[in-house]
Amino acid sequence: MRISIFLIVAAVTASACSPPPQSNSDRPGAGESSATTAAGFDVGPVLAANAYLVDPEFADADVERGETLSLACVVCHTLRPGEDHVLGPNLGQVVGAAAAMKPGFAYSEALAASGLVWTPRALDAWLAAPASFVPGTTMVFAGYSSSDDRRDLITYLLRATEPGR
Numbered sequence: 782m783r784i785s786i787f788l789i790v791a792a793v794t795a796s797a798c799s800p801p802p803q804s805n806s807d808r809p810g811a812g813e814s815s816a817t818t819a820a821g822f823d824v825g826p827v828l829a830a831n832a833y834l835v836d837p838e839f840a841d842a843d844v845e846r847g848e849t850l851s852l853a854c855v856v857c858h859t860l861r862p863g864e865d866h867v868l869g870p871n872l873g874q875v876v877g878a879a880a881a882m883k884p885g886f887a888y889s890e891a892l893a894a895s896g897l898v899w900t901p902r903a904l905d906a907w908l909a910a911p912a913s914f915v916p917g918t919t920m921v922f923a924g925y926s927s928s929d930d931r932r933d934l935i936t937y938l939l940r941a942t943e944p945g946r
């Protein structure tokens with residue numbers, strides 16, 4: 782009985798949340814207009830990496846989990862300042878830096894023209910879905926859909942990409 786009540790509640794909730802049927806939902810690109818893109822994106826305050834770490838959002842994050850999540854990044858990126866570019870650019874001191882500014886790396890035109898500055902807010906949008914945030918980027922990464930995961934990862938990056946960490 783408990784299970785069937787749960788199922789009814791779940792079904793009602795699901796139908797209440799689903800969007801109205803769309804006649805054009807099979808059209809390529811349908812719904813894309815709602816994706817967050819870098820154009821006109823408000824990156825928020827630009828601070829030094831350390832200054833963000835006192836924010837409760839980051840102070841309470843699970844940095845160890847962030848380090849584990851960063852294993853998906855270090856396939857393509859080095860994190861410490863001064864290390865070599867690999868498939869992606871070195872991410873040393875990326876926080877607070879303008880996008881696509883590392884010398885010696887061939888960035889996409891899309892990222893170079895994005896106008897982004899890598900604040901936690903910008904990193905959060907980028908890491909959720911790089912290809913829709915910066916259409917045309919050459920970073921092949923599907924994205925982390927969990928905002929908790931992104932917070933933990935960004936908190937780790939705030940430390941790991943700074944000198945002497």
Ligand code: HEC
Nearest residue numbers: 853854857868869880881882888889892918919920921922
């Ligand atoms: C398959 C390789 C690959 C993976 C995996 C990957 N990246 Fe990237 N990343 C790239 C490439 C290539 C670029 C340059 C993109 C462009 O020019 O459009 C890039 C760019 C970036 C930039 C912008 C750097 C700058 O100088 O503007 C950041 C930040 C970044 N990646 C973070 C991450 C993080 C964090 C992860 C892990 C969640 C990750 N990337 C996973 C390849 C990768």
